[in-house]
Amino acid sequence: MDYSKQIEKAKEHLGKLLGQQFERIENMKATKDFINYDELDTIVIGIVGGDGIGPYITAEAQRILEFLLKDDVQKGRIKFKVIEGLTIENRAKHNKAIPDDILEELRKCHVILKGPTTTPRAGDPWPNIESANVAMRKELDLFANVRPVKVPEEGIDWVFFRENTEGAYALGSDGIVVNDDLYLDFTVTTYQGSYRIIKAAFDYASKSGANKVTVVTKANVVKTTDGKFLEIAKEVAKEYPHVEWDDWYIDIMTAKLIDPKRRTQFRVMVLPNLYGDILTDEAAEFQGGVGTAGSANIGTRYAMFEAIHGSAPRMVEEGRAKYADPSSIIRTAGMLLEHIGYNEEAKKLSMALDICGQYEKKLVITGRDTGATSEEFANYIMETLKREDLEDRWKSYL
Ligand code: IPM
Ligand code: MG
Numbered sequence: 001m002d003y004s005k006q007i008e009k010a011k012e013h014l015g016k017l018l019g020q021q022f023e024r025i026e027n028m029k030a031t032k033d034f035i036n037y038d039e040l041d042t043i044v045i046g047i048v049g050g051d052g053i054g055p056y057i058t059a060e061a062q063r064i065l066e067f068l069l070k071d072d073v074q075k076g077r078i079k080f081k082v083i084e085g086l087t088i089e090n091r092a093k094h095n096k097a098i099p100d101d102i103l104e105e106l107r108k109c110h111v112i113l114k115g116p117t118t119t120p121r122a123g124d125p126w127p128n129i130e131s132a133n134v135a136m137r138k139e140l141d142l143f144a145n146v147r148p149v150k151v152p153e154e155g156i157d158w159v160f161f162r163e164n165t166e167g168a169y170a171l172g173s174d175g176i177v178v179n180d181d182l183y184l185d186f187t188v189t190t191y192q193g194s195y196r197i198i199k200a201a202f203d204y205a206s207k208s209g210a211n212k213v214t215v216v217t218k219a220n221v222v223k224t225t226d227g228k229f230l231e232i233a234k235e236v237a238k239e240y241p242h243v244e245w246d247d248w249y250i251d252i253m254t255a256k257l258i259d260p261k262r263r264t265q266f267r268v269m270v271l272p273n274l275y276g277d278i279l280t281d282e283a284a285e286f287q288g289g290v291g292t293a294g295s296a297n298i299g300t301r302y303a304m305f306e307a308i309h310g311s312a313p314r315m316v317e318e319g320r321a322k323y324a325d326p327s328s329i330i331r332t333a334g335m336l337l338e339h340i341g342y343n344e345e346a347k348k349l350s351m352a353l354d355i356c357g358q359y360e361k362k363l364v365i366t367g368r369d370t371g372a373t374s375e376e377f378a379n380y381i382m383e384t385l386k387r388e389d390l391e392d393r394w395k396s397y398l
Helices: 004-030 054-068 070-074 088-094 100-106 132-139 191-208 225-239 250-256 273-285 313-317 327-339 343-359 374-386 390-397
Strands: 043-048 078-083 111-114 144-151 156-163 212-217 244-249 268-271 294-298 303-307
Touching: 004 191, 043 054, 043 100, 054 070, 054 078, 054 111, 054 327, 054 343, 054 374, 070 078, 078 100, 100 132, 111 132, 111 327, 132 303, 144 191, 144 273, 156 191, 156 273, 191 212, 191 225, 191 268, 212 225, 212 250, 212 273, 225 244, 244 250, 250 273, 268 273, 294 327, 303 327, 327 343, 327 374, 343 374, 343 390
Parallel strands: 043 078, 043 111, 111 303, 156 268, 212 244, 212 268
Antiparallel strands: 144 156, 144 294, 294 303
16 A cells, blocks of 8 residues: 555644644743732733633632732722633634634733633534633643642642643644544653743742652653653752652552552652643542642743533533532632732631531532522631631631
8 A cells, every 4th residue: 555645644744733832842942930920010810700600600709809809909909800701602603722802811811710611522512622721721821730639637738730731732632643544643742841840840849848749750651752751850850959859650650649658758749741630630539529629720921720620511501500619619719819929818718618618517518409509608708708716716627
């Protein structure tokens, strides 16, 4: 058989992809330092509801942010920008992961709070467009996906630094169908992309006092890309001689996370995109599942904070959207507050969430009319935030 035509076509496709990646590398090289929120007169917080229950729970998180930031909202230091239309219907209509006008709105924000968005796959009633999460991470260059997992009673105190713009995700919707028999997907590792995420992890380990980084790859098999990631880790580690570090392969790492004796020794993990996707779901399970986990997507200019549970379309269809649990997006809003320098407010919110959701439980969310509505629950959190004895009360439960 003569395959020269297919090979030529595939080469041409690959050439285009390489061109795009070099462009990305040039952008990374030109990127300046992290934005300094303290220097901004106004911080614009984008509120993106997304699909299904998203707009309902996100609106409650916004109310809580408005409550906590009341003074600065009045002074004009904080502005909210509600961005509509990042729904699967509208994305399908434009046949785009993020329609252009919405992207333009997103770019006017400094930080974004995002509800769940539907990720189509082949066979769905929607066109098989790229995930809005993945597109937003790439478009706004949100390279660090930071996911903390804490279970104090079990000695679990982890922070994952998942690379968020490269690896298997970079060209996840750009693979090559060479012919009916042969299919290629790619994994992308760049020097710049690896260096910045590994550096962010070491930096965090150093500043937070965790002082321990675990680098996770499959460098023994995936030699070119993971091999380079590990090599860069060695280079970065030299810049942080006081930070202890080790490296693990993703398979054994996945196993050791369920070993109660080993797992407490991990503190800060840094890993390529797909491994990070998988390992953080496993990790979140110890804490009560992905619904309890928040995810910070951080770049030098933008940052996006999202709940990582689904959009629960059935709750909307059955008229139960107002009973959706807003805890996860509210916790994520707390990460946003901390990120822009409102540490005191973030700490209070975290305590109020613990009190309302885990300890005092004057109201419970059941997802239906047997429990509280999202709005009632958010009010409960705000009442709790107003308490003079908030911190003492929180401590009394520990
Ligand atoms: C996550 C999610 C996304 C991902 C999906 C929804 C595309 O699983 O944030 O971990 O794979 O990154
Ligand atoms: Mg995931």
